[in-house]
Amino acid sequence: MKTTSDGHHIKAGCAPIHGLPSPAALSSKIPDGNAYDVVVVGAGFAGLTAARELGSRGLRVAIVEARDRIGGRTFIAEQNGQKYEVGGTWVHWGQAYVWNELHRYGLGISESISGTPESISLLTSQGLETDSAEAMGKDLSAALQLFCDVDGARGEIAFANPHCPDPVADRFDSISLAERLAQIELSSRQRALLEAFVTMNAATDPAKGGFYDQLRWWALGEYSTEALLKRLGRYKIAKGTSALALALLKDSKADLFVGEPVSEITARADGVRLQARNISLQAKSLVVAVPMNVLGDIRFTSGLPQAREQAHRQRHVCAGTKFIAQVDRNVGAWIGFAPYPNALTMVISDRVINGKSLLVGFGPDDKIDLTDIGQIQSELRKFLPDINVTEVLAHDWINDPYAKGGWTWFAPNQTTRHLASLQASAPPLFFANTDWASGWRGFIDGAIEEGIRAAREVGEFLSPQA
Numbered sequence: 001m002k003t004t005s006d007g008h009h010i011k012a013g014c015a016p017i018h019g020l021p022s023p024a025a026l027s028s029k030i031p032d033g034n035a036y037d038v039v040v041v042g043a044g045f046a047g048l049t050a051a052r053e054l055g056s057r058g059l060r061v062a063i064v065e066a067r068d069r070i071g072g073r074t075f076i077a078e079q080n081g082q083k084y085e086v087g088g089t090w091v092h093w094g095q096a097y098v099w100n101e102l103h104r105y106g107l108g109i110s111e112s113i114s115g116t117p118e119s120i121s122l123l124t125s126q127g128l129e130t131d132s133a134e135a136m137g138k139d140l141s142a143a144l145q146l147f148c149d150v151d152g153a154r155g156e157i158a159f160a161n162p163h164c165p166d167p168v169a170d171r172f173d174s175i176s177l178a179e180r181l182a183q184i185e186l187s188s189r190q191r192a193l194l195e196a197f198v199t200m201n202a203a204t205d206p207a208k209g210g211f212y213d214q215l216r217w218w219a220l221g222e223y224s225t226e227a228l229l230k231r232l233g234r235y236k237i238a239k240g241t242s243a244l245a246l247a248l249l250k251d252s253k254a255d256l257f258v259g260e261p262v263s264e265i266t267a268r269a270d271g272v273r274l275q276a277r278n279i280s281l282q283a284k285s286l287v288v289a290v291p292m293n294v295l296g297d298i299r300f301t302s303g304l305p306q307a308r309e310q311a312h313r314q315r316h317v318c319a320g321t322k323f324i325a326q327v328d329r330n331v332g333a334w335i336g337f338a339p340y341p342n343a344l345t346m347v348i349s350d351r352v353i354n355g356k357s358l359l360v361g362f363g364p365d366d367k368i369d370l371t372d373i374g375q376i377q378s379e380l381r382k383f384l385p386d387i388n389v390t391e392v393l394a395h396d397w398i399n400d401p402y403a404k405g406g407w408t409w410f411a412p413n414q415t416t417r418h419l420a421s422l423q424a425s426a427p428p429l430f431f432a433n434t435d436w437a438s439g440w441r442g443f444i445d446g447a448i449e450e451g452i453r454a455a456r457e458v459g460e461f462l463s464p465q466a
């Protein structure tokens with residue numbers, strides 16, 4: 001199995017080893033020509049889905065990917081017979097686009113044990129409090145419901161359809177999570193749990209994260225904390241996210257160029273030209289499937305509509321770090337929460353290997369040096385004082401030049417000012433990424449939704465009469 005350039009693995013007492021063995025690490029598939037109907041830039045789920053959709057219509061497709069692997073902000077690392085999800089992980093049947101793909105390719109699911117927790121610990125400046133998951137869950141649920149009840153109907157009127165929000169929802173786009181927190185009365189435990197939860201979701205200072213996205217997640221989760229939590233962190237793709245990425249790639253029959261960051265795109269009357277590190281390609285149209293936070297790194301030499309140019313200068317604010325830590329004992333079906341500015345806002349026990357828990361830690365604003373196993377252990381010991389960390393696997397998504405962020409979370413006013421421009425096409429250029437999906441924006445599901453939308457638009461552009 002090839003090794004990625006992304007990610008690293010550290011054993012206690014040893015230096016980090018950079019690169020992780022992964023089935024998603026691939027070589028370029030050498031093409032037999034370079035006349036394409038469509039070139040897709042980026043081999044994350046949005047790009048792979050667009051390529052599959054276009055390839056299945058008989059179009060000649062090439063995918064140009066900056067990294068030496070596919071899957072974008074998701075990939076599986078394989079070590080000692082175990083699979084580790086380094087980026088995006090959890091899926092749910094309430095996420096219709098990804099569920100459809102799992103069914104199509106016969107991919108089953110497995111469960112994280114923290115999806116049905118027995119206990120939850122809450123770390124605050126007052127100390128560490130551990131209670132039953134039921135009692136803590138009730139407090140979080142009451143707090144989140146109040147937080148999202150902007151219309152006296154649990155948000156169900158204001159946000160009746162999260163895939164196509166009524167303009168009435170726009171008025172909630174101007175405030176931050178912190179401003180909304182200040183508007184509601186809560187017990188100190190409810191407040192701390194809610195602050196931890198929304199910081200976990202936005203993965204940044206609640207003063208920087210927009211309230212609108214939390215309302216959107218709430219509506220996508222059927223206006224219920226329990227239903228939302230099941231969608232966020234219980235079910236994983238049993239063979240890993242890379243199995244789905246590889247199935248999409250195979251089905252696309254596309255030529256794949258890896259290790260080819262695209263620097264320049266030129267759109268002309270007779271088609272599109274793209275310049276990457278070592279190659280230059282031409283096509284009738286092109287799908288840009290890179291994240292919002294790196295759109296500004298590609299030069300569009302023929303210019304773009306003004307609103308889109310402004311949108312390319314925007315960055316979403318999610319700065320989430322994630323690591324996977326093997327510890328020396330079984331901590332049970334457990335979750336830890338801590339409000340901002342703690343370096344970790346959530347820790348979960350994912351599974352048990354040889355009687356020892358595998359923990360997944362999440363933190364905001366790049367506060368943890370993911371190559372420092374000592375720092376990771378001392379942050380985890382704030383929740384679990386007697387554990388020792390034996391191994392860590394992680395990737396630094398925030399400083400990754402092809403992501404520059406985690407999942408998606410918009411700042412106040414970004415949705416109303418820039419979402420429509422990010423979604424708009426500029427034929428022969430089309431744009432697809434989870435960062436501007438209509439539904440599960442910021443999730444694997446949103447990426448697939450976007451790939452399908454962009455492919456439909458390209459199809460209409462290339463065969464307007466069909």
Ligand SMILES: Cc1cc2nc3c(=O)[nH]c(=O)nc-3n(C[C@H](O)[C@H](O)[C@H](O)COP(=O)(O)OP(=O)(O)OC[C@H]3O[C@@H](n4cnc5c(N)ncnc54)[C@H](O)[C@@H]3O)c2cc1C
Pocket residue numbers: 041042043044045046047064065066067070071072073074086087088089090091232260261262263289290291294297298320321322397402403405406407408432433434435441442443444445446447
């Ligand atoms: C730590 C973490 C945890 C997450 N957890 C979950 C989860 O549990 N569930 C869930 O549903 N989602 C989760 N997500 C989000 C999910 O991973 C993403 O929403 C989704 O994978 C994005 O897919 P995409 O195709 O839209 O974008 P990306 O996956 O970012 O793909 C874009 C591709 O474009 C490439 N690219 C960038 N610039 C260039 C360039 N100049 N030239 C060529 N190629 C370029 C990139 O290398 C990348 O391969 C998580 C994300 C992170 C980072």
